[in-house]
Structures are given as C-alpha cells and as structure tokens.
Amino acid sequence: MDGKRYLITPGPTPVPPEVVAAEAAPLHHHRSPDFRALLGETLAALRRLFATEHDVLLFTGSGTAAMESSVANLLSPGDRVVVASAGNFGERWLKLVRAYGIEPVHVAHEWGERLDPARIGAAAEEAETAAVFVTQSETSTGVVHDIEAIAKHTAPTGAVLVVDAVSSLGGVELATDAWGVDVVVAGSQKALMTPPGLAFASVSPRAWLRAERSTLPRYYLDWRLTADSQAKNDTAFTPAVTVVAALRKALELIESRGYETVWAHNRRLALGAREGVKALGLELYSPDDETSAMVTALLMPDGIDGQRCYGVLRDRHGIVLAGGQGSLRGRIMRIGHMGYMNEFDIVTALAGLELALAELGYRPPRPGAGAARAVEVFASG
Ligand code: PMP
Secondary structure, three states: OOOOOEEOOOOOOOOOHHHHHHHHOOOOOOOOHHHHHHHHHHHHHHHHHHOOOOEEEEEEOOHHHHHHHHHHHHOOOOOOEEEEEOOHHHHHHHHHHHHOOOOOEEEEOOOOOOOOHHHHHHHHHOOOOOEEEEEOEEOOOOEEOOHHHHHHHHHHHOOEEEEEOOOOEOOEOOOHHHHOOOEEEEEOOOOOOOOOOEEEEEEOHHHHHHHHHOOOOOOOOOHHHHHHHHOOOOOOOOOOHHHHHHHHHHHHHHHHHOHHHHHHHHHHHHHHHHHHHHHOOOOEOOOOOOOOOOEEEEEOOOOOOHHHHHHHHHHHHOEEOEEOOHHHOOOEEEEEOOOOOOHHHHHHHHHHHHHHHHHOOOOOOOOOHHHHHHHHHHHOO
8 A cells, every 4th residue: 555545434534634734733822812813704704604793602622522512511409411322423412411421311213314303392391401412413324314394393392403514514514593502512523624622502592591500410521611701702621722713714714715615515515426336236224315415325245245345445455434423333334425515425435335345255247337426426416
C-alpha cells in the first residue's frame, strides 16, 4: 500500500484544503480581539446553520459533550424522561441519562427501524415529561429519522425535545425553530467538514426555562456559564482556537454553496452509493430511499466477515469505510457521504469494496459493476 488514504466514513470526514489552511494559521490568543471577532462570526454562522434565532452554545469536546450538556442542564433528579432509540446513538442517550441517576422511559425500536413519532408522542403524553431525547441521523444504521413529525407529536406535551444531530446537521434539513425543536446537539467532524474537537447545543427559550430550574450537577458543560461568556464574544474556558478557525472557514464554504445545494449533493451521492451497492449484488441495510442521505449501510454477503472486509480495505487499499457497531459488527459496512465528499469518493468506495470482497471470496455479477452503476447514476444528472 503506497500510503494514500481515502476517508469515506461517517466521521471524522475529510477536511477541505481551505479549512486545513485556516487551522494552520498562526494561533490567536483566546482573549484577544482577533479571536473574539472570529468567535462572534462563527457563532453567527452557527445560528444560521442551526436555523435558530436563539443561543447556539459552543463547547470544546466531541459531540457527546454537547449531548451530555443537555442531560446535565435540563434535568433534575426524579424527572420523567423519554428516550427513543433505534440504534447505537439512540442508546447513548439511555446511557447518558442513566449516568445522571435517572431511569428513562425507553421507547425502544429494533436497530434499523425508523423512530415512530406517534409512539414517542404517546410516551411523552402519558405523564408529565421533562424531556424527550431522539436522534436525527442514526449513524449506526443509516436511518435519518423524521424530526419534524416527532416534534409535532411532542410539542403539545410541553416536554423539551432534544435532537442528536451530530452526524446530520448541515447535511440534511433541520429547521430548529420552525419545527419547534428545543435543543439540537452537533459536532464539528461530520457534515461540517472540520476536524473533531468542537460540540454545539442550540437552546430554545423553553429549554432555558427548564435549565434555570434543573438541579443536576454540572460545571464545564454549564450552559449558563457558556452563554454568559458568549454574550461577550468570549468563552468560559480555553477553547480549541484552531478548530474554531477551521470551522469558520468550513461554514463559509457551506454557506457559499448554499444549504439546499449541499443537501441535494448529499442525496445525489447517496443515490449513487445505493445503486452501486445493489449493482454489486449486495443488499442494502439502510433504507433504499432518499432519506438515507448521510450513510449507506450494506449487508455483507453470507459467510463474509465485515470486519475482515473493513481491514482489507483499509490495510491493503488505504480506503477507510466504517464497519458495523454493536450487534451489527461484522454484518454490515457503512459508506459515509457527508461533508467534503464527491462522486469520486463513492466510485472509490464501491471499487474498493469490490476488490476487498473479491479477496474474501465474493464475486459481483460483473467486474466493476458497482462503480459502473454509480458513474451511470452520476452521468444521468
Ligand atoms: N451521535 C451520533 C449520531 C454520532 O454519529 C456520533 C459520532 N459517531 C455521536 C453522537 C458521538 O459523537 P462524538 O464521537 O463526537 O462524541
């Protein structure tokens, strides 16, 4: 292997050269006017991206830090909380809530299913519910859940709706204010094509009301501390200054393309990936429709271990896809198509997959069938 690497995963995703250059610029001191200006511009761009007029809080940490912040800032011991899950990241909400001593009402779905908005609404309605925790893009299965529909069902209950959009914000639509979503959490390293290191949480006025009453312990992730600093274009602690610089550039690139254009681009790449997978004679695990715009998950052929396929792809061909998580480990592979990806990443993923599978004993219907089909899809518009 000649050392060339292709990162075609659901995160971290590749970083455009302009963003790398922004990160490599000389460091600002975080209490300097230069950094304050950088932070102010970045927060304003984040509010546009989140489609909210309210606070978007920025933390140095990975996406899970923003998830944890919403548990620690919204809840009090004894609160009734609903968690809906259909995969690994939905289950992360369960673990987080339990870590703070609260046993949630679990609206469990099979992995790979779509979250059922009516079931979630009914669970939130049953008794006074403080908060409902869901996922937009369930990265472990490739399903993008219908947050607009879930919000319609939870809004009348008065519960605060918290959405994990770590792998979808910027990649598919999430109209935070218009849909009535109270808290959206995200991270820098996926659709936002920035290195890992920053986490975000948008907070609606209704979520603030609850946060002011919440008594769970918090310090580093305290929303009030962060919001008060941000009101002065400042941060409570030393932030990942270089990642903020990278993020500002990435958000500028995304805005200059236009949000809708980026979403449409992702849907197009996803279509090429799905068609290519099927042309290889493989079965899709993620839904075969345009909602699966962030991750395409495919089932391994009988008798082939997905982890071996992942290893051959990475070690022999330099192509990093993602394997399966939890009970899907070894059974699926995942192609990420969010962030700084284009048609050739999809063609590379499909061609690499074919080579790796061939090594493990699987032959597609025709040589090059997956890559050829993807090219055909892309050529047709
Ligand atoms: N939620 C989702 C949907 C994710 O895809 C991820 C990252 N794979 C996370 C949460 C966790 O984010 P992080 O690894 O940045 O803490």
